[in-house]
Amino acid sequence: MADAASRLTTLAGELLGGPLPVRLRAWDGSEAGPPGAPVLIVRDRRALRRLIWKPGELGLARAWVAGEIDVEGDLYEVLDRLSGVLWERPGETRSRLAAVRESLADPRIRTAVRTLFRLAGPLPPPPPPAEEVRGRTGSRHTRRRDKQAISHHYDVGNDFYEIVLGPSMVYSCAYWTRDGTLEEAQHDKLDLIARKLNLSEGDRLLDVGCGWGSMAIHAARAHGARVVGVTLSREQAAYARKRVADEGLTDLVEIRVQDYRDVDDGPYDAISSIGMAEHVGEAKYREYADTLYGLLKPGGRLLNHQISRRPEPDESAYAIDPFIDAYVFPDGELAPMGRTLSTLEAAGFEVRDVEAIREHYALTLRRWVANLEADWARAVRLTSPGRARIWRLYMAASAVSFERNRIGVNQFLAVRTPVSGTSGTALRPRVWNEKV
Template identity: 60%
Template sequence: MAQIASQLVGALEGLVGSRLPFRLQAWDGSVAGAPGAPVLVLRNRRALRRLLWAPGELGLARAYVSGDLELGPGEDLYQVLAEVAHFAERPEIRDLHLGAADLAGPAGRRVVGVLARVGALGPRPVPPPEEARQQGRLHSRGRDRAAISHHYDVGNEFYRLVLGPSMVYSCAYWTPQGKSLEDAQAAKLDLICRKLGLRPGMRLLDVGCGWGSLVLHAAEHYGVHAVGVSISAEQVALARERVEAAGLADRVEIRLQDYREIPDGPYDAISSVGMAEHVGSAQYRVYAAGLHGLLAPGGRLLNHQISRRPDLPGVPHSTSPFIDRYVFPDGELSPIGSTVASLEEAGFEVRDVEALREHYALTLREWVANLEAHWPQAVRLAGRGRARVWRLYMAASALAFEENRIGINQVLAVRTTSRGESRLPATREEWLLRPAERADGAELRVAKQGS
């Protein structure tokens, strides 16, 4: 079949009523589309079949993850994703589902005819193996463990390639003094410790502790006794190794434990960094009330969480099918206002909200660069499909933060005393003092075990 690409582009542009934001290269080598636009390569007929059975984001993701769809040589992933996202947000495209009604008219029948001629019609392709298959009641403890395992238990060495030596998997904090991702992650850990007002001897609980970076920083630099909990077995194993290697086993405990199972409050301070997105709206009151109950009166909570924009009138909210199937199964984003309201309903007094949207965009671009710089090793460690998932989701997320489609916020909240006291200093400047800068002259660094 000669010039497959021109037939496809002509039929699709007739259906959507406008030029496509990309050029198509078909498996016969033909290329068609707007001059100068990014090139998408259809490596086989199955790429079209995936799009026919799952029109839109999910079909595109399945085709890319499986390798049926590629970028043209030298194409910039960020540019392609931006062009496709802006095109998909147009009302006439957003309302197009390629269902029976859309394909019943002359333009739809032309698309079906072209697909039939090029051999793209056929049975539903099997999704790539990287797609999650969640079972059980939503946000039950068993299902949550499976969801967390899907994302985090993919190999600690793979994550080390992407995240770098810090092993911090959340938004960094880019200060003027910082020169690298490592500097920015260290600044973020220190910012959290300062916002929590950590001092030697305090008890810190880190909910969703990842590979233990925050509890290690807090114990070493602020002298706290820290407990980190995670339900990722691989994270917990490596975090425990890091604690032992740092000589901090007398002050840091890492547990394989659900946030709903923590029995040993009260804690003087609680951090939750990049964990609340996994809780889900149905469980958020349980989450907030549980943390309130674990915190001592006068204690502080630092809740670091991605947010989405509020729903617009007439535009129903929809979860990204790619993110839900391939990246964070059962994850949910809420507007920052809903998060603040839920924390207040649980009894917290919210004292400060800091938006870090631009910081996360920079962080994600650094992670993508790390992944691409170590691509052969990443494929060897995690498989080509999973490496492609991570590249796609991190690049798309960077653009979403840059374009204000999602945000990230640190919320500082307090469990006030029975008399309504917050025990916070009077100004933000005082909140952020390090121990050595405070009036009591507490030591900045605490000697490690055995030193």
């Protein structure tokens, strides 16, 4: 087993079809790879067993969550370098490691895999780390299963989210119009949405997936709107209700634990859906669009803020990211921007504006990672070492994905245009980027 790092570096080159762009340090203390490059540490051979059984993102993620692999140096640089090796095209959802099984007819690949088995030690693989999603029941995106998925991601403790998100408690892409703080950028995002929706005093706003209440509070406090916010997370709702009460806005803001499909007290003047549609799922997306359309009055506006993926060369090959599905957002699905637009139009909406803000999310995620790292010990106490490692990896890897244009984020402004074709006061001219 001497000089395991050199053997692993050689194997990685053979399996990936090119040299490993990071330096490796193995469990035996040996090192190999480009001098001066950031270091990927393989602390335990168990990590190799995970990769053999789950090649690709899920195997790597399980090893990371368990602490069997780590990084010395810039985490973003390691992820960026590995991204360039593991995925050939911006839109790919399956890594080259996951494709190794299809290459076993190649004698060179078979030899490399046999060597990897010897290095990995006794099989079978260790069990997955504890934070992996288990026990999902029923069909994807039923009300019951959606509630389970939302609980896994959001009900991990409001104190933990305070560390990551900071005082704004906004869990979606900020809008960076100045060299300011995260809180200022989140305020600018919320106000941009309010201006796109043309909110004014007395307007009824439905905030779908209201989170910890930030959009609802901003719309009521800054624009005088009457807001109903709905979420499936009881922890979020309790936190949001307290914030509303502390702000003295209980006469303007109501927070409900409610599925958006069960809202029946329309019509509303406007609907905001900020970072929620990723939970809906492709099979239910038309239902989502139809439901929101039906809840708006004629001339009413929808602002749909949503992460998108690059289109696949073969759309039938798209698969949910296995790490995200197992550890972060169970059942979360991303759609290409064009498909979202087409679905909104098919539901009857007139899409009046699309703004792509991909780079803004990379900046936001880097701030969240910095918040987590700055209060790491407390974050671990509030959750667990594995959970904190999940979040650090998920957010840093997502930042790199936005920077590399593997995923994007877009704001769609859509209108329930009346039959007459005139939209009345709902489309009063407004310069969206003016500061309020």
